[in-house]
Structure formats: C-alpha cells, structure tokens
Amino acid sequence: MTDPSGFPPPPVAAPVIGIVGGLGRMGRWFEAFLRGEGYEVLVADLATSLSPEDLAARCDVVILAVPMEAFGEVAARVGPRMREAAFLTDLCSLKAPQVAVMLEAARCEVAGTHPLFGPGETEAAGLRVALCPGRGEVWIRWWEGVFRRRGVQTVVLSAERHDRAMAWVQALNHFILVALGQAAAETTAAELCDIAALATPSFQRQVEILARLAQQDPALYAAIQGGNPHAAAVLDRFCGKAERLRALLAAGDMEGFGRCFRAAQALGARLAKGCGRIPGEG
C-alpha cells in the first residue's frame, strides 16, 4: 500500500523502533511522535534495564538520540549488533562526521536526521527536518514519509551540503547572538529597559532570538561551534565584512555604507522572493 504522497510503507511490516538516549528531551519527543504514528518504540538510556546493544538486536530501526560527545562510543556499541536489513539514524546537529561513524559501525541502511527544531515543539506540522543519505534508499524513503504525513517539511541533501549550510544557520547565527548578548550585558539595567521598550519590529525579533538563548544547552552550542569544519571560514567572512563596514562608518564614508546597504538589500530581496522554498515542494 503506497501512501498517496508517494512515500512507501516500511520494508518490514510493523517495524519495531528503538531510541538510544530515549530519556533525553529529544529522545522523548521522537518516542511520542512515533508512538503517535502507531509504532512500537523501545527505549535504552543510562537508566534503563535495556542496554543499547540489546535494543539494537531487537529493533528494525535504531535512532541514536545522544549528545555529540558520546556519539562515537555509542555508535560503536550499537552498530555491530544491528541486522543488515535494519535502519540506523541519528539526531545530531552535524551530519558528515555522524554519517561516516554510522557507516563504519554498521552494515545496515544508514541516514542522518537533523530535526531543525527543539524538543519544546508540541505541534509537528510546519517543523523542518534535514535527511542525509548514507547507505541504502529504501528505509530513508519510508522515514521521509513518516515526517511528511505529519506535515513536517523534509529537506534531503548530502551531509556535506548540510554541514556547509549549518555553518551559517547555526555557527554564525549563534556567534552573532553571543557577541550581541555579551555587548548588551554590559549596559545598565535602566538602559537595557529603554532598549527593550523602544525595540522596532526588526529589533524585537533580535530580542526574541536572544531571549530564546536562555533555554539552550551551552554544551550543544559549543559542540556545534567546535565540530563544524566549515564554521571558521564563515565566521571569518562575517567578521571581515563587519570590520570593513566599521571602518567605512568611522571614516564617515556614507556613500560606501550605502553601497554595502544596497548589496545587503539585494540579498534580502532574493531571500524574500522565496529562496526559502523547500526543495521538492512545488
């Protein structure tokens, strides 16, 4: 039975899905999501009697929902116990190293999964997930269908392309927020209240992004900065542009500023025109 959306059923009837790290926040999110789709879900974590190895031997699909620091060790324990007809995936924020580690550790189908959202989201529709093929083409199509049926947007691309884009989406974005937060942290309380009270719609969005930081995990943010080999070049490019712009303004070269502004506007127009379209969504 093929889904009207064109996504196939799972390669085995009623697959059992295992989540390693299933007691973590993202692990619980996926457990609830998949149970909601009618799947049997097993969970292994530090506090469960079920070990990752036993879970791997019993499941058709294994999701590694573990921190990047523990990833290599967990994959090495789980991979060899998986059946060749099974599917191994993960939920890390970077994909090239993780997909390589999974390919090395297991002989089954492998794909990387990056949920582009946090575990606080209660409504699946409208969320986004990146999928990076590793080995095999059967399970990944089913996996994509699981998301699509719930209205989650899927973007399928190579782990390399994913990580290059994440140097902007995560590394540079967090970098700017941390620099902005550090600069603002030195204002007086009264000045900070003025700034918040006078925020324009544009700056209100910056304040919202900054306010979200308070709920994030510093270790994850450090791993994202330290683990992405493409990040350094992107941060350097941003800092170089900022430095040049600073020099223009310090010299009072408002024509030069105007040229820079119009270049940024042209980029804004490209983005506004819908480069944000999800590939494959008409």
Added chain:
Amino acid sequence: MTDPSGFPPPPVAAPVIGIVGGLGRMGRWFEAFLRGEGYEVLVADLATSLSPEDLAARCDVVILAVPMEAFGEVAARVGPRMREAAFLTDLCSLKAPQVAVMLEAARCEVAGTHPLFGPGETEAAGLRVALCPGRGEVWIRWWEGVFRRRGVQTVVLSAERHDRAMAWVQALNHFILVALGQAAAETTAAELCDIAALATPSFQRQVEILARLAQQDPALYAAIQGGNPHAAAVLDRFCGKAERLRALLAAGDMEGFGRCFRAAQALGARLAKGCGRIPGEG
C-alpha cells in the same frame, strides 16, 4: 472632559493639525491616522500650493514629517511662524538634534515623536511611539492620549536616553544585518537555497529581518548611522566582543566560549523576564 485613561483633551477646541511633508509615506500615515480621530488636517509638501510657512501660521499643531537631511532648513522656515500657544513636533528617527533644532526655531510647545514602525502598518494597535519632551507639558499629554486611545504604546523619555537606546535598536541592529547580508551575498545561489531551506526557527527570524531590508530607504539608514553620536561606541563594543569570541574559537577554547555563551544567556533571561515591559503600563 477628561479621557477615562487620564489623558487630557487638547488645549484648544478642535485643533487644526498641519503636516509638513504630508505627501511622504509617513506623512500620509499620520494624515490618515489623525483624520480617523476626527481632526482637521492640512498638508504642505513640495507639490502643494500651501507652503510650510502658511501652514504653520494656520495650525495649532505642526508635525514635521521630513527627511533628516532637510530637517534644519524646514524647521527654520516653520518655527518662527508658529503661534506661541501651538505645538511643534517631528517624526525623525533621532531625537536630541531634532528637539534642539525645534526649540531654537520656535517659541511654542515642542516635543519629539519617533514612531517605532514603518508607514506600511495598517493597524495602529500594538505599535510603539517614543515621545521626547522639549518645552511645555500640556500638548504632549494630549498627544500621548491620541496614540493611547488607538492602542499605540507610548514611551516617554528624554531625547538623550532615546538616542542612546537607538544606538542599539537601530545603528547596531542595521550594522549586523548589513554585515550578515554582505557575507551571505557571496555564497552561491545553491548554497543560499540550502541555507534558507535549513533555517531553524531562530535563523528564520534572522532571514525575515534580512528580507525586510529590501523595502527600506538606504538614505534613512545612512542618516541613522551617521547621525547618532552614541552609535560608534556601541558598534565598537559589539566588534570587540565578536573579535574576542572569534579568537577563542580559533584557539579551540570551548570553555571560554561556554563562559561567553552563559553570559549571553543571562542577558537573554533578563530580556525574557520582561524588561520589554513598556514603562507605565503596570
């Protein structure tokens, strides 16, 4: 008759309101807004037969809705023609220089007005306006009430405090956007599409802010950068923090990054806790 909100009626019955630069986009916004409140509104602009001087002589309230470049000249023409019992205000993005110019040009009541929104807004409720007292306390209370009755939030503070906050809200915010836009403008079209497609909720907000730039006026943005005497120190502080963060990451000092991240989080928590509250709104 006192308004239930506590804001007084105008000092003269049925005041006539004049807008200099009333054919510009912001001028038209205020014309529609004030007509909607039942006031008689006169308009002077380059293309009207009514001159700014004649408008000034006929009106109880004059709003200068002119670009910052033309502000000094227009104020010098209008101010001397205004009655001493009248009210002069403006709509510029900076306030200390403008309030000083108006105080010099006219003997009537003076206050600065900064609408913290663009002329594309169709719904007044929820918008924000900063008001900076110059001379007198009667008209400004009426003026604040005009906004409040339509659900516009008002923030009353000195021109100096306003401009200090704007160094963050406008100068630094635009600076970051332009540097980000310039850096991104050098990516390939394919990479830009990946970036847009993989945007997290946090980065989606950055993309939205960037996309809004396309509709803005480069001359206004240059005037905001060049005209705010507090901007240079704020830009320097941000650039210094960014440079230090860049050095930490380049040296692989993830503990140092963690400390910076937690400082930014603390600021985020302060902002999330409601420093965004509008003063005087309980």
